[in-house]
Amino acid sequence: MSKPLRLGLAGLGTVGSSLFRLIDEEADLIASRAGCPIVVSGVSARNRLRNRGIDLGDVAWFDDPVALANDPSVDVFVELMGGEGGAAEASVRAALSAGKPVVTANKALLAKHGNELAELAEDNDAVLAFEAAVAGGIPIIKTLRESLAGNTISRVYGILNGTCNYILTRMERENLPFETCLAEAQRLGYAEADPTFDVEGFDTAHKLAILTSLAFGTKIDASSIYVEGIREITTADIEAADELGYRIKLLGVARRTETGIEQRVHPTMVPKSSAVARTDDVLNAVAVDGSLVGEIVLVGPGAGGNATASAVAGDIVDVARGLKLATFGRPAKMLAPYVQSDMHAHEGGYYVRLTVVDRPGAFASIAARMAEKGISLESIVQRRRKPSAEAPATPTPDDPQPVILMTYATTEDQIRAALDEIEKDGHIAAAPRLIRIEEL
C-alpha cells in the first residue's frame, strides 16, 4: 500500500466534524477502498477551542485556511467552510494554483465562481470535486458527469432543499401555516435563524446552476435563474392541489428549450404519482431525463453532517484513486456560454387561485379573459371557503370565495396578461396566486 494521502481540512462545522471522525474511526475501510491510508494532516476553523466532540490530537492547526492550503504537508485541500467568497474562495484558489486537488461542499462558491475555478483547476492540472455541493449524499454529480456521459439531457429537476421540503410536508400533513412550520424547522435545526436563503429559493438556485452546467455543458450562470420561494404557499393551495391530484413541492428545473436553457426555481404542482411528489420531509430527490436512459430518479438525504460527509469522502477516495476529470465534465474552455431561455416564454400548465367577489358575473368575465388570451381551462372550481389554518373564522355568505383555475399548457406571458385584465375588472379581492404545473 502506497504512502498516505494527507488532507488539509478547512471548516469544522457539522460536516467537517463528521468527516474528521470518519477518517479517524474508519481508517481501514477507507484505506482498503482508496488504495492508500488517508489522514488529516492539518485543520483550520474559526474557533480553535470550541468543543466539537472530536479529538484533534496532534493535527496541525492553522488560523488561516490559505496557509493550510499552501502548506507542503497538505496533498488535498478539503473546503467545508462555506460562503461564496472570502476565506473559502481564497483558500480554494490557493490550493488549485498550487496544483492541489480540492474537495468542497460549497455550492454558493461554485454557483458564483465555478467557471473561473474550473479554468484555474485545469490550468494547474488539479481536480475540483464537489459531489457534496448538491443534494448531500445523493450521487447526482457523478451520475451526470460520468454515468450519463452517453446521453443528451433534456431536463434535470428535483427537490434540492430539505428545509423547504420539510416545511411543505408539515404544512400538508398537519394543516399548519407556513410560519408555524418554519418555526418548527428552526427549533429542530433544519432551518437557520435567518431562513431567507432556504425558503426564498436561493439555495435551490445555487444547486440548480451546478446541475445545469453538468447536464447541458454550459457555463454556470446562477444569476439569471428565475427564483420564487415558498413563503406565499398556503394550506388552501395545498388542499386544492390535493383535490386535483397534485402535491406542491419547491422544485429546481433546468430544461433545454428551443431558445436556450430554462432555469427556474418555484413552488410546483407535481402529480401525486411522481417520484418527487412522494419525497417527503428533509429528503431530496433529483430526476434526470436522458436521451438513452429515459428517466432516472435518485432519492436520499440532501443535508446533514454524515450524509454530506459521505459525499465528501467519496470525492476524496476518487482523488486517492487518481480520478481526474474536468470539473463540469468537459474542459472549462469548451463549456458553451449559457443562453437563457426567456421566462416569459415558459410554457406549461398553471394553477391559479383567485379570491372572487360578486360571483355570478365574475365567472363569465374570468373565463372570457382567459379565452381572449388563448388560454384553455382544464377545470374551474369554485371552492366554498372552509375554516383553514390561515383563516380560522367561520365564513359568511358575503365573503369573497376562492375560485381555482387549472389551465392547459400556455405561456407565462399569456397567463400574466390574462391575470392583469382580471385584476383590472375588479372581480377579485386579492392578488391572484399562481403555481406552475410540471409534467412529470
Next chain:
Amino acid sequence: MSKPLRLGLAGLGTVGSSLFRLIDEEADLIASRAGCPIVVSGVSARNRLRNRGIDLGDVAWFDDPVALANDPSVDVFVELMGGEGGAAEASVRAALSAGKPVVTANKALLAKHGNELAELAEDNDAVLAFEAAVAGGIPIIKTLRESLAGNTISRVYGILNGTCNYILTRMERENLPFETCLAEAQRLGYAEADPTFDVEGFDTAHKLAILTSLAFGTKIDASSIYVEGIREITTADIEAADELGYRIKLLGVARRTETGIEQRVHPTMVPKSSAVARTDDVLNAVAVDGSLVGEIVLVGPGAGGNATASAVAGDIVDVARGLKLATFGRPAKMLAPYVQSDMHAHEGGYYVRLTVVDRPGAFASIAARMAEKGISLESIVQRRRKPSAEAPATPTPDDPQPVILMTYATTEDQIRAALDEIEKDGHIAAAPRLIRIEEL
C-alpha cells in the same frame, strides 16, 4: 484532442445495436465528454446478414469474438453477447489477458466467473467495467464502488428484474393470474419464450451477487443465494397484502448479519409507503443503507436496449478518461471470502396464508402451534373466499377458507417448524403459502 479510442464490439443484439447507433450518431457529444473520439473498429455477432437497422459500413467483421478481442485494431473490448461461459467468457479472458479494458453487460458471466476475471484484470493491469450488468441504466455499480466509498454498508436491496416487476404489477392492477400476465409479458417482449431464468429469480440472484461483492467487499458467490421465484404468487396474496398495507415485489436482498452476509431473492411484502413498493411495471429500484448516508434509492429503467447502452457508454467514457479501478472496488486478492449467513437463521416477519378446514377448532390449534414455537402474531385474519382470478366459482359455506397470519419477527427455522406441525394437525387443505416481510 487525442487519437480515437477504438472499440471491438461483440454482440449486436438490442443493446449492441443501440450502442453502435449511439456511437455513430452522437460522435461529437461523446468525444466532448470522453476527451477523444470513440469509434467502433470491429464487430462480431452470430449472423452477419441479419438486418439490425444499423449500417456497419466498413467496420471490420469478425466471426470469432476471441479474434476480435485479440485484434491489434481494438483498444477496448465491449462484450454484449451474454452467457455465463462460452464465447463471452473466452473473449473477455482474451482481452483482459492482452491488458485491454473490457466493458460488459453480462451479469451471468460475472456472477459465475467474477472473482477469476477480477484477478485476471488486475494481473494484466486492465479494467473490467460492468455498470450495465445490474439494473440497466441505473448507476448503482458506480454508486457502490465510488460514491459510497466512505460508508459501511449494512444492506443493499432492490427490484432487479423488470419482467417479474411487470408481471406482479399487472397481476395487482388487473386482478389477473400469473400465467396470463406472463403471456402478456412475452407478447410485449418483456419475457423470453422460456421465462424460467427471470420468473424463478435466477436473473435477480446474478445481479444481487454482484451488488453483494461491491457492498461488502466479499468474493462473488451466486451459488449460495437463497432463491424463490414468483410463480406461486396469487392474486389472493396480492389482495391480502394490499389490505394489510403492503405490496408484493420480487426483491434481491443482501444484508450483513452477525453470522455472515445474507443473500436472498424471494417475493417480499414491502410497506406501501416504501420507494420499492412504488416502483412499477418494468422499472427497477435499488436501495442502499450506508453508515453515513442513511438510505439512498435509485429508480429507473432496468433493461431495454437504450437504457443498457447508456450504462455501457458511461463505462466506455470512463475508460477513455483513464478511470482505472479495482473491479469490485477493492483489489481482487483483498476481497474477503464470502461467509454465508444461514437462511434458517433469517429473522423477519412473515405473512402466512393457510387454507383452513374445520375452522372453530383450527384457529385455536394454529395459534397454539405458533405460540409453542415462540412466534408472536401481529394479526390473524379470516378472509371469506371471494371469487378470484384463480378460483372464479362462487364458494359454498363448506369450502376451506383462507386464514392470513402476520407474524412479528421470528426465524425461518421457527416458522417452518410451526407450519410443519400445523400441517400434521390436519386442519389445512393445502400447503401453506409463506411470504417474507422486509422492514424498509
